[in-house]
Structures are given as structure tokens and as C-alpha cells.
Amino acid sequence: xxxxxxxxxxxxxxxxxxxxxxxxxxxxxxxxxxxxxxxxxxxxxxxxxxxxxxxxxxxxxxxxxxxxxxxxxxxxxxxxxxxxxxxxxxxxxxxxxxxxxxxxxxxxxx
Amino acid sequence: xxxxxxxxxxxxxxxxxxxxxxxxxxxxxxxxxxxxxxxxxxxxxxxxxxxxxxxxxxxxxxxxxxxxxxxxxxxxxxxxxxxxxxxxxxxxxxxxxxxxxxxxxxxxxx
Numbered sequence: 001x002x003x004x005x006x007x008x009x010x011x012x013x014x015x016x017x018x019x020x021x022x023x024x025x026x027x028x029x030x031x032x033x034x035x036x037x038x039x040x041x042x043x044x045x046x047x048x049x050x051x052x053x054x055x056x057x058x059x060x061x062x063x064x065x066x067x068x069x070x071x072x073x074x075x076x077x078x079x080x081x082x083x084x085x086x087x088x089x090x091x092x093x094x095x096x097x098x099x100x101x102x103x104x105x106x107x108x109x110x
Numbered sequence: 111x112x113x114x115x116x117x118x119x120x121x122x123x124x125x126x127x128x129x130x131x132x133x134x135x136x137x138x139x140x141x142x143x144x145x146x147x148x149x150x151x152x153x154x155x156x157x158x159x160x161x162x163x164x165x166x167x168x169x170x171x172x173x174x175x176x177x178x179x180x181x182x183x184x185x186x187x188x189x190x191x192x193x194x195x196x197x198x199x200x201x202x203x204x205x206x207x208x209x210x211x212x213x214x215x216x217x218x219x220x
Contacts, residue, residue, distance in 0.1 A: 031206050042212040043153075043197070050206070058207070090152055097141050097160075097201050099208060101152040 003027045006091050006102035013081050013109055021076045021105045023091035032074040033099065035090045036060060043090065049074055081109045112136040114211035116198050121217045122188055130183045130196050130214045138203015144172050144183045145197040147213065153197055156183070185216075193218045 004025040013019055025032070030051045035043040035058075045058030049068040063085070064078050074093075078085055088106050092099035113135045122128040134142070141160040145153035159165055159174035159181060171184040183196055195213040202209070 033207065035210075040215075043210040045207055045209075048207055059209075094206060097206060097208075098143055098155060098158055099153075101154070104152050106150075 004091065004093055004100055004102040006089075006105050008105060009103060010106050011108070013107070015082055015109055017081050019078050019081055019107070021078075021089055021091075021107070023074045023076070023102055024072050025074075025093045025100070025102075026072065027093060027095075027100065028071065029093035029095055029100075030071060031094045031096075032068065033092045033094075034058075034064075034066060034074070034076050035092065036062070037088045037090060037104075039088075047076065081107075083109045085109050112200055112202055112209040114198055114200060114209060116196075116211045116214045118212070119215045119217070121219060122185075124188055124190060124218055124220050126188050127184065127186050128188060128216065130185075130198075130216065132181045132183070132198030132211060134179050134181070134198070134200050134211075136179075136200050136202050136209075138205075139176060140201040140203060140205065142172075142174055142181050143199040143201070143208060144170075144181075145199065145210075147195045147197055149194075156196075188218050190218050190220070192216065 034047040044060035046062040047066040091102040116132045144156040147153040157172035197213045198211040199208040
């Protein structure tokens with residue numbers, strides 16, 4: 001039973017398209033995170049939020065943007081997708097330390 | 111900044127015991143986490159250490175030495191389903207974000 005949901009699970013999209021990756025959690029966690037992970041590589045933090053209307057950039061420079069207007073929802077948007085954005089995007093949430101991860105979105109930009 | 115090192119790959123035999131080491135350098139410390147990640151899936155939480163010593167949870171145990179910047183994950187009675195990547199992650203001072211190592215890919219062979 002998943003308490004944090006990501007959609008879509010897989011996405012293939014053309015260069016230049018705008019896309020939004022959805023992430024929702026039902027646990028009431030105030031902290032949420034987006035990580036990017038290339039195959040066989042480590043997770044890199046790209047955005048995080050500690051509550052409604054609070055968002056920060058992570059360690060990895062990213063051309064994506066996020067919003068947090070509801071506690072349970074933390075979408076990530078790419079205004080103009082490029083092949084370099086091809087990766088897996090993982091959403092996570094937490095109360096304090098330690099995350100619960102969503103299933104991820106595997107994005108391919110062609 | 112934070113730096114986390116763990117072996118890239120390990121192989122062990124079904125039924126055996128394997129120890130996966132992790133060394134870290136961090137500015138401040140709020141805890142060390144181990145996650146399991148099967149290929150193509152999201153990481154799942156295994157253990158959390160914030161004080162020195164051993165934490166045991168079924169077949170899995172995790173050890174922490176803060177003075178040495180060292181942790182290990184011990185897996186006993188290995189099963190084929192334990193074949194996965196094991197991620198070491200650290201939370202730094204004043205931060206809820208986790209920094210992940212590159213992961214250790216464990217292959218369990220018959």
C-alpha cells in the first residue's frame with residue numbers, strides 16, 4: 001500500500017515539450033523532496049520543501065521548478081524538456097529524518 | 111559538504127553473511143541511513159543509526175561509529191531476493207535532507 005504516489009510511472013516525450021511530474025502523499029508529512037537518479041548512479045537532491053509555500057533548490061543544478069501550495073502535493077515542472085533531462089525522478093516525504101519514497105517517474109526525452 | 115564512500119559491487123553466496131561498509135565525511139551529523147533499492151525501483155528504508163553501536167532488525171543489522179565516520183550494514187542468511195543496491199545516506203547538521211552514496215550493488219549467487 002503506497003502512501004506516496006508518483007505519476008506517470010513512465011513518460012516518453014519530445015524535445016521542447018513542457019511536462020509536470022506529479023507527487024502526492026497521504027501521510028501529512030510536511031517535508032517533501034525531489035531526487036534525480038541516472039542508472040547505476042547516486043541520488044541527487046534537486047528540490048525540497050519544508051512546508052506549504054516553502055521551496056528550495058538542492059545540491060544538483062536543475063532547470064526544473066516546483067511548487068507547494070498544498071501539504072500533500074509537490075509537483076515538478078520542466079518548461080522545455082531536453083534529452084539531458086532523461087533520468088529517473090524520485091519523490092520522497094518525511095516527518096523528520098528518513099524518507100518514504102514514491103515509485104519514481106522514468107522520463108525519456110527524445 | 112558531505113562525502114560518502116561505499117564499495118561499488120559485492121558478491122556473496124546464498125545463506126552466507128555479508129558486510130557492506132560505508133565511510134562518510136560530513137559537516138555536522140544527524141544520522142545515518144541504509145536503504146535497499148532493487149533495479150528500476152524506489153529505495154526502501156532498512157535502518158537508521160544516530161548513536162554509536164549496533165542496531166539489529168531481523169536478518170539486517172547496522173553499526174555506527176561517529177568518531178570514525180564509519181558504518182556497516184550486515185546481512186545474515188542471505189537470500190536471492192537480497193540481490194539489490196544498498197545505499198548509505200547521511201543527514202547533516204541543521205538539515206533534514208539526505209546525501210546518498212553511490213550505492214553498493216550486491217549480487218547473491220546460489
